[in-house]
Amino acid sequence: MASRRKLLLKIIILGDSGVGKTALMNQYVNKKFSNQYKATIGADFLTKEVMVDNRIVTLQIWDTAGQERFQSLGVAFYRGADGCILVFDTTSMNSFASLDAWRDEFLIQSSPKNTENFPFVVLGNKIDLENRAVSTKRAQKWCQTKNNIPYFETSAKEAVNVEQAFETIAKSAIALEKEEIYNDFPGDIILDRDNKPNNGAACNC
Amino acid sequence: MNCVSDYAHSNEYNSFRSSVPLKTIIVDPDSSKGWKIYDSGPRSISTPLIFLPPVSGTADVYFKQLLSLGAKGYRVISAEHPVYWSVREWCEGFRRLIDYMGFYKVHIFGASLGGFLAQKFAEHVSSSRRVISLFLCNTFIDTSVFSYSESASLFWMLPSVVLKKMVMRNFNTSDVDSHIVDSIDFMVEKLDSLSQQDLASRLTINCVHSRVNPEKLSYVRMVTIMDVFDECALSTPVREKIYDCYKNAKLAHLKSGGNFPYLSRSDEVNLFLQIHLRTFEGTYLSASDNKDCSLS
Ligand SMILES: Nc1nc2c(ncn2[C@@H]2O[C@H](COP(=O)(O)OP(=O)(O)OP(=O)(O)O)[C@@H](O)[C@H]2O)c(=O)[nH]1
Ligand SMILES: [Mg+2]
Numbered sequence: 476m477a478s479r480r481k482l483l484l485k486i487i488i489l490g491d492s493g494v495g496k497t498a499l500m501n502q503y504v505n506k507k508f509s510n511q512y513k514a515t516i517g518a519d520f521l522t523k524e525v526m527v528d529n530r531i532v533t534l535q536i537w538d539t540a541g542q543e544r545f546q547s548l549g550v551a552f553y554r555g556a557d558g559c560i561l562v563f564d565t566t567s568m569n570s571f572a573s574l575d576a577w578r579d580e581f582l583i584q585s586s587p588k589n590t591e592n593f594p595f596v597v598l599g600n601k602i603d604l605e606n607r608a609v610s611t612k613r614a615q616k617w618c619q620t621k622n623n624i625p626y627f628e629t630s631a632k633e634a635v636n637v638e639q640a641f642e643t644i645a646k647s648a649i650a651l652e653k654e655e656i657y658n659d660f661p662g663d664i665i666l667d668r669d670n671k672p673n674n675g676a677a678c679n680c
Numbered sequence: 681m682n683c684v685s686d687y688a689h690s691n692e693y694n695s696f697r698s699s700v701p702l703k704t705i706i707v708d709p710d711s712s713k714g715w716k717i718y719d720s721g722p723r724s725i726s727t728p729l730i731f732l733p734p735v736s737g738t739a740d741v742y743f744k745q746l747l748s749l750g751a752k753g754y755r756v757i758s759a760e761h762p763v764y765w766s767v768r769e770w771c772e773g774f775r776r777l778i779d780y781m782g783f784y785k786v787h788i789f790g791a792s793l794g795g796f797l798a799q800k801f802a803e804h805v806s807s808s809r810r811v812i813s814l815f816l817c818n819t820f821i822d823t824s825v826f827s828y829s830e831s832a833s834l835f836w837m838l839p840s841v842v843l844k845k846m847v848m849r850n851f852n853t854s855d856v857d858s859h860i861v862d863s864i865d866f867m868v869e870k871l872d873s874l875s876q877q878d879l880a881s882r883l884t885i886n887c888v889h890s891r892v893n894p895e896k897l898s899y900v901r902m903v904t905i906m907d908v909f910d911e912c913a914l915s916t917p918v919r920e921k922i923y924d925c926y927k928n929a930k931l932a933h934l935k936s937g938g939n940f941p942y943l944s945r946s947d948e949v950n951l952f953l954q955i956h957l958r959t960f961e962g963t964y965l966s967a968s969d970n971k972d973c974s975l976s
Binding site: 550555 | 909916930931932933934935947948950951954955958
């Protein structure tokens with residue numbers, strides 16, 4: 476491979492209405508936060524260029540509407556997704572309880588090649604608020620049972636852990652991509668496993 | 681040609697041709713010159729999205745957009761121009777076309793040469809602000825990216841075969857998936873159907889030196905730039921130049937799709953188009969009659 480192809484990663488953010496999906500995306504891409512709530516309609520996307528593992532990567536981040544679930548988005552929406560960010564609100568038990576449904580629906584709709592290792596991260600958002608309803612332990616436990624999904628506690632408002640969370644999903648998406656390239660060429664002998672970030676233990680903050 | 685591409689005999693294409701009539705609209709004093717028009721979706725909308733084809737294309741290359749968006753309540757029109765030899769002549773012709781059709785303001789989608797002309801038109805009518813939004817696909821802001829500007833003045837006299845070869849040079853058929861192969865087959869057929877005059881005039885406009893003045897386009901309310909990350913006729917520096925030009929544009933990248941993603945990746949392109957147009961839904965500039973704005 477003489478010229479490295481530019482890499483585009485498609486990342487989809489899912490979670491109940493009001494948990495802060497749009498706020499997290501805006502904080503990450505535009506470094507902005509607004510207290511005002513305006514429900515997302517359908518879907519929207521933003522792009523951001525980042526350096527990951529010494530490589531320029533373009534992230535195409537898709538924000539969805541928590542209200543609509545999946546009915547209204549076509550298959551084109553999920554096609555070629557490289558990673559999925561599941562968000563709940565640490566002050567709302569219901570939003571945490573919905574994670575299972577969001578994850579299942581994502582896997583059904585996008586039917587990725589590799590369901591077991593598909594890159595997810597879970598974000599418990601709004602940790603700047605006092606009235607916490609979901610404990611760190613509880614969230615971590617759920618993540619462990621789902622094949623060790625990395626878990627972050629974030630605040631879109633105060634920009635806590637937002638960068639780290641997006642960076643983690645980008646890294647695991649790249650790692651998966653590499654693996655798939657190797658799998659496509661079974662003749663290749665050297666598998667560069669060392670470069671692969673350890674999914675399970677990425678972060679437990 | 682006796683071999684017909686997969687797209688040309690697909691049910692989808694046939695249903696397009698049988699449901700959307702091809703009209704010719706003459707807006708020039710020379711009555712042999714006519715715009716070829718496909719018009720789909722609700723007639724009540726007077727701020728439609730108009731598609732402009734690339735050098736090699738005819739108006740039907742956007743059949744997948746017209747079918748799908750038309751059915752979703754968007755007024756979508758594909759417009760192929762008659763022989764015009766300069767950007768200025770083209771802009772005047774296009775202005776007369778939309779005047780004739782009764783549109784004061786329009787959204788424009790343009791691919792390659794179509795995208796360049798869309799920008800030049802927006803510039804041409806900047807004082808009357810007639811372009812609401814631009815959706816630019818695999819396009820450029822400066823014709824000097826093509827190496828032919830020296831010889832452009834001779835295109836009018838070159839035989840078709842030579843002109844076709846110039847265009848086909850850019851069609852990369854190695855190492856691509858079946859959708860891209862189909863899209864190229866279809867475009868080659870379209871290219872073959874063009875007259876020497878059509879092709880020579882398009883290539884002349886494409887290659888005579890001219891560039892977009894982005895300052896005059898600041899009134900355009902929304903710009904989406906779509907490009908593909910796999911092989912296509914435009915190099916990375918050319919694409920980056922257009923990003924620089926539209927700092928606030930939405931960048932709709934596709935992982936792959938080749939030169940003609942509106943054919944090879946039509947459902948993804950249609951999704952990006954809906955997101956682009958949704959910004960205006962519910963306002964007097966909307967291209968659709970939807971009251972709610974879901975993406976269904
Ligand atoms: N205190 C605090 N408020 C937040 C945080 N993140 C988001 N919010 C607020 O929560 C509300 C909802 O945030 P959004 O980002 O719009 O929620 P969403 O998940 O995009 O909701 P839908 O678009 O309906 O799916 C807004 O008022 C935000 O200002 C956070 O980290 N801390
Ligand atoms: Mg939202």
